[in-house]
Structures are given as structure tokens and as C-alpha cells.
Amino acid sequence: MFHEIPKPVRDRMKALEALDAKDRQDGTTQLKRLRQIPPESGKFIALMAAGVPKGAMLEIGTSAGYSALWLSLACKLRGDSLVTFELLHEKADLAAQTFKKAKIEEQVELVRGDARGHVGEYEKIAFCFLDAEKEMYAEFYDLVVPNLVSGGLLIADNAINHQEKLQELLDAAEADERVDVMVVPVGNGLLVCRKL
Numbered sequence: 001m002f003h004e005i006p007k008p009v010r011d012r013m014k015a016l017e018a019l020d021a022k023d024r025q026d027g028t029t030q031l032k033r034l035r036q037i038p039p040e041s042g043k044f045i046a047l048m049a050a051g052v053p054k055g056a057m058l059e060i061g062t063s064a065g066y067s068a069l070w071l072s073l074a075c076k077l078r079g080d081s082l083v084t085f086e087l088l089h090e091k092a093d094l095a096a097q098t099f100k101k102a103k104i105e106e107q108v109e110l111v112r113g114d115a116r117g118h119v120g121e122y123e124k125i126a127f128c129f130l131d132a133e134k135e136m137y138a139e140f141y142d143l144v145v146p147n148l149v150s151g152g153l154l155i156a157d158n159a160i161n162h163q164e165k166l167q168e169l170l171d172a173a174e175a176d177e178r179v180d181v182m183v184v185p186v187g188n189g190l191l192v193c194r195k196l
């Protein structure tokens with residue numbers, strides 16, 4: 001999966017990494033910033049996504065499509081496609097450019113709008129990467145976990161760098177007997193929930 005990343009995917013990853021790094025230094029507003037995961041988180045979620053059972057492969061919070069590029073590697077290996085949701089038009093336009101430039105338009109479905117109106121439609125979810133606003137995480141957790149297939153994964157970003165905001169959810173997930181959970185200290189901290 002990582003040994004032969006197609007050149008158009010690699011090139012777009014590098015371009016987005018440079019754009020995201022610039023964003024973080026030049027005072028770009030929170031709304032406009034790409035707020036991407038770091039490369040090590042991308043690798044980790046791709047590794048996890050590669051091994052889940054059959055079912056829908058979802059991402060909530062596309063931004064410019066950087067994490068989706070990593071997940072597309074796992075989807076390609078599995079012969080699956082990724083469905084990724086983005087609320088903001090400007091970000092969704094960037095993501096559409098990403099998927100075109102990376103030549104993965106056929107492997108990724110970009111859904112524009114609030115994912116809260118769509119995620120409940122997927123009855124058999126094999127994998128979901130959650131990377132939206134932290135205030136919505138509990139709502140998404142409640143939409144995704146009931147529909148995860150056995151052995152399916154929900155992975156949520158920012159479990160360490162936004163631990164305070166997410167503490168209630170982290171505690172609830174820990175106590176939730178439908179899943180086994182662990183916070184993995186990769187990148188900003190990833191909450192990994194595996195459905196029993």
C-alpha cells in the first residue's frame with residue numbers, strides 16, 4: 001500500500017502538506033485553514049482501514065482531501081470506494097480538485113453538505129474516520145456505532161490535543177459495551193473504537 005503510492009497521489013499529498021504548513025504560519029483564519037491530519041495519522045488510518053471486514057468506508061470531514069488520499073490507498077487494496085462528507089463549499093471544491101489531480105475520482109465519492117443528514121443511511125459501516133468539529137463528535141458517535149459491522153472501526157481524531165472537549169465522549173466510549181476502545185498516541189491522538 002505504501003511502497004507504490006501512485007505518483008499523482010504522492011504529488012497531491014506533498015502539495016497539500018505544504019499548503020497546510022503555510023496555513024498554520026501565515027494567520028489564515030480557522031474557517032479557511034485545511035486543518036489536516038499529519039502524515040503519520042494518515043498512514044495509521046490507512047493501515048487500520050485496510051483490514052476491516054466488508055462494508056461502507058466513510059470519512060466525516062474531508063477538508064481538501066488529504067486524509068481521503070491516505071484512505072484511498074486502503075480502499076484501492078480492498079477493491080472498495082470511499083464516501084467522504086464535507087460541509088463547506090470552498091473545502092469541497094478543493095477536495096474535488098484533489099481527487100481529480102490524484103486521479104482517484106472513481107474511487108472516492110464526495111458528498112457535499114452536513115454529514116449528520118447522511119451518515120444514518122449507511123446500515124453496514126466497516127470503517128469511519130471522524131474528523132469534523134469536536135462539538136459534533138458525540139452525535140456522530142451515536143449515528144455510526146449502531147451501524148458498524150462486527151469488527152468494524154470508528155476512528156476519531158484529536159483525542160489528545162482536544163482531550164478536554166472530548167473527555168465526556170472518551171469516557172462514554174470507554175464504558176460502551178458495544179465496542180473495545182483505545183486512544184492511540186499517533187498525531188493528535190486517535191480514538192479507535194472496534195465493534196464487538
Ligand SMILES: C[S@@+](CC[C@H](N)C(=O)[O-])C[C@H]1O[C@@H](n2cnc3c(N)ncnc32)[C@H](O)[C@@H]1O
Pocket residue numbers: 034035036037060061062063064065066067068085086087088091113114115116131132133136
Ligand atoms: C479537521 S478538518 C478535516 C481534515 C481532513 N480530515 C484531513 O485530514 O485532510 C474538518 C472538516 O470537517 C468539515 N465539517 C465540519 N462539520 C461537518 C459536518 N457536520 N459534515 C461534514 N463536514 C463537516 C469542516 O468543514 C472541515 O473542512
